Amino acid sequence: MSAHDTAPHTPVFTGVVRAKLDVVLARYPTKRAGLLPALWMVQEARGWISDDAMAEVAQVLELTPAYVKGVATFYTMYHLHPVGKHFVQVCTTTPCNICGAEGVAEAFLKHTGCGDLGATSPDGKWTVIEVECLGACGFPTPVLVNDDFLENVTAEKVPEIVKKYSA
C-alpha cells in the first residue's frame, strides 16, 4: 500500500466495470493492449490510481506490476494520488503566459482554496495544476476543468467559473 492509500483496496474489476473491460479486451489480440483503457476505468471508478489498483490491473491483464506502473507513470493524464472532484489544468506555457496565464492560475488557487499548485482544497473539491501547451494558443488562457475545455479564460472570469462548478 502506498503512502497515499487511505483505505484497503477493494477490487475495481467486478460487475459492470469488469464487463466493460471484457468488451474492450474483445477488440484486441492481446490483453496487454487493453492497459490504457483499464487504467482509465480505474481512474473513472476511484478518481485516481493507487499502487494496489495497478497491481490489480497487472493481475487482470497478466502483466507485471512494474510494467503497469511504468505505463501509468509515463502519462500525465493518470492521477497517481488523490485529486479534487474538479481537476483544473491551466496552460502557463510562454504564449499563454504573456497573455496573463499565471494570473489565471493564481486566481484559481485563490478562489478554490487550494493554496498551492498540485494541492487539493480542504473541501476535497479542487486541485489546480499548471500544464504545458494545451494546443489552443490562439485562445489564451485555455483551461481544462475535468473534461471541459474552456478558452479565453482571464483572472477576472475565474470566480464565475469556480461558482459554476461548485453549484
Ligand code: FES
Ligand atoms: S501555449 Fe497555451 S495553449 Fe499553447
